[in-house]
Structure formats: structure tokens, C-alpha cells
Amino acid sequence: MKETDITKPLIRWLNAHQWEVYQEVQLYRGGGIADIVATQGKLVWVVEVKTGLTTSVVAQAMWWIDEAHYVSVATPERRHTKGRIVLEQYMRWKGIGWINADCHSYGGKKYFDEVTEQIRARLHRGALVRSLRDALCDAHKTFAEAGNANGKRWTPFQETARKVVESVKANPGCNLKFLVEAVDHHYASTQAFKTHIAGYIRSGVIKGIEIREDGRKLRFYPENEVNDGDDCMLEMRRSDSGR
Numbered sequence: 001m002k003e004t005d006i007t008k009p010l011i012r013w014l015n016a017h018q019w020e021v022y023q024e025v026q027l028y029r030g031g032g033i034a035d036i037v038a039t040q041g042k043l044v045w046v047v048e049v050k051t052g053l054t055t056s057v058v059a060q061a062m063w064w065i066d067e068a069h070y071v072s073v074a075t076p077e078r079r080h081t082k083g084r085i086v087l088e089q090y091m092r093w094k095g096i097g098w099i100n101a102d103c104h105s106y107g108g109k110k111y112f113d114e115v116t117e118q119i120r121a122r123l124h125r126g127a128l129v130r131s132l133r134d135a136l137c138d139a140h141k142t143f144a145e146a147g148n149a150n151g152k153r154w155t156p157f158q159e160t161a162r163k164v165v166e167s168v169k170a171n172p173g174c175n176l177k178f179l180v181e182a183v184d185h186h187y188a189s190t191q192a193f194k195t196h197i198a199g200y201i202r203s204g205v206i207k208g209i210e211i212r213e214d215g216r217k218l219r220f221y222p223e224n225e226v227n228d229g230d231d232c233m234l235e236m237r238r239s240d241s242g243r
Contacts, residue, residue: 003049006101007036007146010049010074013115014038019045022140026155027132032063035146036074037136044129045070045121047099049146052076053084061096067132070121072097088119097121156186161206164197168209168220175217 011021019038026033036047046064050057053075064071073091077100091098098119137159163183168174171182179197180190187193198218200206210223 003035003051004145006049006051006074006076009101009115010036010047010099011146014047020141022136023146024143025132025135025140027067027135032060034064034132037068037132037140039133039136042129043070044068044127044132045072046132047072047074049074053087053098055087058087058091058096061091062094065094065096065124066127068129069124069127070097071095071124072099072117072119072121074099074101076101091119095122095124160185160187160193161200164201164206165208169222172221173219175214175219179220 007023011023014021014036019040022037022039024033024035025037034046035049038045038047044067046061046068048057048060048064048071050073053073057073057075061071061073073096075098088098096119097117100116100118101114135156139159139162160183163185164179167179167182171178174182176194176198180193183193185193187196197206198211201209201211201220208223209220212219212221
């Protein structure tokens with residue numbers, strides 16, 4: 001059994017209830033990573049997925065109580081034990097929901113095709129959801145499968161790099177000051193953004209754009225794009241060669 005066996009029917013269930021689903025979402029650099037973040041209007045729901053109901057997954061869910069309106073864990077159904085009963089009572093006390101993905105076998109294979117809320121998550125009205133909402137982007141919907149075993153996810157750096165490339169392609173020849181004002185980045189300070197971005201472009205970590213020096217200023221262009229100044233230089237060279 002894998003966590004992805006649970007997330008597939010869970011996502012279908014959430015979509016069927018009009019929730020928009022984002023997968024493997026990191027709140028900020030070095031911060032927590034939610035298996036699933038679902039939104040519906042202004043509401044935000046975090047679901048942590050595991051193959052068993054344990055103190056570990058409940059602790060993960062606890063981390064999100066101040067960041068989301070609803071917080072749940074999702075696991076397959078399991079037999080009742082004293083430990084599970086204690087965890088259920090604790091989750092009810094803290095307002096953490098529990099979603100079951102029931103297992104059915106057919107032809108020797110297991111299928112998780114029935115999803116139910118064993119414990120409904122309680123609304124945390126005072127949750128400060130803005131940071132989590134700001135971390136969401138369209139890439140989280142499809143880039144990495146929730147619960148994947150490879151640690152694959154769309155990172156805050158990748159989102160910053162994407163915005164830098166888009167800004168440069170829309171504004172060829174822009175300078176670093178322009179990018180600082182145009183790009184909503186993940187860095188803790190403007191200076192950190194300035195320090196790192198140019199280096200990542202030069203080293204090829206951020207692809208698709210290049211840096212050209214304009215006196216003491218740096219200007220950014222889409223790769224292989226010729227600016228007006230380059231056009232003039234080419235015309236001058238052609239004229240010189242024709243003389």
C-alpha cells in the first residue's frame with residue numbers, strides 16, 4: 001500500500017464536493033509541506049495522508065491548525081485498537097477530521113474507491129490562512145502527486161524562477177530594479193533576491209533568460225533575443241563589410 005493509493009480517490013472525492021485541490025504544498029522555504037491543500041471560496045482545508053492512523057500523522061495535522069480553516073488526516077480503515085480510540089478522542093478534542101479511504105479487493109488487487117468522513121473537521125475561524133493561500137499556484141495541481149515517495153514537489157524557488165522568466169519575456173531588457181518590483185518572490189528580503197537571482201541565471205539554474213551588461217547595469221533578455229541596440233550593431237557590421 002502506498003500513500004498515492006489513498007490520495008487518488010481522495011482527490012476525486014474532494015473535486016466532487018467542489019473543492020479545488022493542490023498537492024505537495026510547501027508553506028515557505030524550510031516550512032511545512034502539506035500533502036493536500038483544498039480551497040472552496042475563502043475556505044482552506046489541509047489534509048495529511050498516511051497509510052495508517054498514527055501519532056505521527058496527527059502531529060503533522062496539528063501543525064496546520066493555525067494555518068487552515070479545516071485540518072484532517074486521511075488513512076484507510078483499520079480495526080479498532082485502544083491506541084486508535086485514544087487518537088480519535090484527541091482529534092475530536094483538537095478539531096482534526098479523519099477521512100477513511102476504504103479498501104476493496106478485486107482480482108487479487110486492492111482498490112481504494114470509497115471515501116467517507118469518519119470525523120468531521122471543525123472550523124478554525126481564527127486561522128491565518130493568507131500565507132498558505134499565497135503559497136498556492138497552478139503548478140501545485142499537477143506537478144507532483146500527493147504522497148509520492150520521491151519527495152517531488154513544486155517549491156517556492158521554482159515559483160519565483162517561473163515569475164522571473166515570465167517577467168523578462170514580457171519586458172525584454174528590463175533591469176534588476178524592475179524585477180525586484182515586478183516579481184512577488186519567496187526570499188526573506190529584497191537584498192537576498194538581488195544577490196541570488198543574477199547568479200542563478202548566469203549558472204543556468206534559471207533557464208530561458210540571459211544577462212547582458214549595459215554599462216554598470218545588468219539587463220535581462222529572453223535567450224537568443226536580439227535587442228534594438230544589437231540590431232544597430234548588426235547593420236553597422238553589414239555596412240562595413242560591404243565597403
